[in-house]
Amino acid sequence: MNVMNKQDIQNDSLYREQLLEIYKNPSNRGSLASSSVKVTEKNAFCGDVVTLELEIENGVIKDVAFDGDACMVAIASSSLLTEEIKGKTVEEAGKITKEDLLEMLGVELTTSRVKCAILILEALQSALKQL
Amino acid sequence: MSNMFDANKIKKDFPILNDPKFNEGLVYLDNAATSQKPQQVINAVSDYYSHHNANVHRGIYELSERATNMYEDSRAKVAKFISAKHPEEIIFTKGVTESINRVAFCWVIQHVKAGDMIMAMESDHHSNLIPWQQVAERTGAKLEVLQVDEKGEISLEQIKQKFDELAGKIKIVAISHASNVLGTIFPVKEICKLAKEAGAVVSVDGAQAIPHMKVNVESLGCDFYSFSGHKMLAPTGIGVLWERKELLQEMIPYEYGGGMIGEVKTHTSTWGEIPQRFEAGTPNIEGAVGLSAAIDYLEGIGMENVRKHEIELTTYALEKLGEIEGLTILGPQEAEKRSGLVSFIIKKIHPHDIAAILSQKGIAVRSGQHCTMPLHDRLGISASVRASFYIYNTKEDVDKLIHELKEAKKLLS
Structure with missing residues (x-):
């Protein structure tokens, strides 16, 4: 185990500037006035909760919002995924894999943090199933 | 010192x-999850395998007797550590989760029926809540929970009130000695007294208490006390269920197989003595040896x-x-x-x-x-x-x- 100083932590992939910025100002956080589907996913392991709402028109995700009580990884991941799916067709969104999302995050995650990252993807998959 | x-x-x-x-x-x-282990405990386990390993309660050769003695000495040491009256009141388990499940499924489930009440704590670790949900579900008994107040404590008034409201119905009170989140040490002795007056037995989850303070099961007045070795310097996979001897006689075995029998015929069997009746199969001998060394270490301090x-x-x-x-x-x-x-x-x-x-x-x-x-x-x-x-x-x-x-x-x- 290497003990890091503050500079190291900021340079470290997980708490690097870009992710912190997304965490502090995430896209699409909030709720929609009207939505086609709304799903809440909970990580039983740590208590993270995210809610995802989709507004779908003619098979296209016209609008999207997420909210939740979750850690930086889950929030940053939710922001990135919701940006990615906005404007995509339901079919395209359904093809996004765990690997795709982890690549968007672009950081090395430990096993327990991978669960945080993919919570929003689980929400998306279960939302699409409900359509 | x-x-x-x-x-x-x-x-x-x-x-x-x-x-x-x-x-x-x-x-x-x-440390509330697990403690680290001192060299003395690591050495005890290593020493056991290097010099004394054999199956217990089986061989009549000297090595097996030595292993058996080490295992049984550990039981006696645990009994003394918690001021139990009899070593045979100590059953070795894999940890507090198994201990509580044994209380639930080898004693309580035979002693509650539809309409009876089980009193547990909402703030408790899932291992001291889910077994009681299951007993309630399977017997038709009702699960009543005590809630902590804004200070994270449970007032004796609340408990008294519950006992008054549900007079004669509460058969088992399942509490923890200390909360694994709030840290609160609960008034176990007073709760046991109230429970006794109401005719209920008390099962105590001591996981977060026993590593940190002197525990005397007799003066607490409880009927079952469970704890894990690994939170008190011992290896993982060894735990303890202490029960009052009178209740042990009414307890059914948890597992069936070797080492726990009296006589086995093709279609029927009888059970052996207490506590072997409750320890089917080859037990965690190294765990018991490690637990014994952990108790020595803690008592040294x-x-x-x-x-x-x-x-x-x-x-x-x-x-x-x-x-x-x-x-x-x-x-x-x-x-x-x-x-x-x-x-x-x-x-x-x-x-x-x-x-x-x-x-x-x-x-x-x-x-x-x-x-x-x-x-x-x-x-x-x-x-x-x-x-x-x-x-x-x-x-x-x-x-x-x-x-x-x-x-x-x-x-x-």
């Missing part, structure tokens, strides 16, 4: 805390000194944590009312992020719900951070924690 307690000296006995290769600068504050040290550390931690803006401490504000752990939340910062940043600085704390979802729901929070202390932790460890918490706050807000 009452005036000689020295956490830094104790720390030297723990190889994992003095390991520059893997754990340089490690500040281990997750003195449980009253362990307690005193943890009160000092917890007092200090409560004071310093209280100075951090936006930080809320869960549970009682007085260290004397707690075991040696402090859980907290920091406004607008998720516990996961706090634990992850602390981890990068070598500080091991727990974040999450600590197997207490109903308690977190009651408190209206999704998760918390828990720092838990033991004999090798120092004020410097607390200082490092406080310093890094402040840094994490700067980084994330």
Whole structure:
């Protein structure tokens, strides 16, 4: 185990500037006035909760919002995924894999943090199933 | 060594805390999850395998008898450690989860029926809640839960009221000695007295108490007491269920097979003596040997000194944590009312992020719900951070924690 100083932590992939910025100002956080589907996913392991709402028109995700009580990884991941799916067709969104999302995050995650990252993807998959 | 307690000296006995290769600068504050192991315990297990390994209660050769004696000596030592009257009241299990499940499914389920009440604690670890949900579901008994107040305590008035309301119906009271999140030490002795008057038996989850304070099961007045070895310096996979001897006679075996029988015929069998009846199969001999060495180690320090040290550390931690803006401490504000752990939340910062940043600085704390979802729901929070202390932790460890918490706050807000 290497003990890091503050500079190291900021340079470290997980708490690097870009992710912190997304965490502090995430896209699409909030709720929609009207939505086609709304799903809440909970990580039983740590208590993270995210809610995802989709507004779908003619098979296209016209609008999207997420909210939740979750850690930086889950929030940053939710922001990135919701940006990615906005404007995509339901079919395209359904093809996004765990690997795709982890690549968007672009950081090395430990096993327990991978669960945080993919919570929003689980929400998306279960939302699409409900359509 | 009452005036000689020295956490830094104790720390030297723990190889994992003095390991520059893997754990340089490690500040281990997750003792409520599991404790580290002193060289004395590691040596005892190694010594057992190097010199005394054989199956117990089987061979008549000298080696097997020696192994049997070591295993049974451990049972006697555990009995003495918790002031039990008889060694045979000690059943070795794999840990507190198994111990509580045994109470639920080998005694309670045979003694409750539809309409009876089981009283448990909402704030408890899932291992002391789910077995009771299951017993209720399978018998038609009703599960009644005690709730902690805003200070994280349970008032005796609330319990008295429940006993009055449900007079004659409560058959079992399942409580914990100390909360694994709030730290609260509950008034077990008083609860046992009330339960006895109401004709109920009491099962106590001692997981968070026994490593930290002197426990006397007879003076507590409970009927079942469960704990794990690994939180008190012993290896994982060894735990204890103590039960009052009279109740043991009514208990059914948990598992069936070798070592627990009286006589076996093709279609029927009878059971052996207590406690072998409750320990089918080859037991965790190394675990029992390790537990015995752990008890020797703790008694060498003195449980009253362990307690005193943890009160000092917890007092200090409560004071310093209280100075951090936006930080809320869960549970009682007085260290004397707690075991040696402090859980907290920091406004607008998720516990996961706090634990992850602390981890990068070598500080091991727990974040999450600590197997207490109903308690977190009651408190209206999704998760918390828990720092838990033991004999090798120092004020410097607390200082490092406080310093890094402040840094994490700067980084994330």
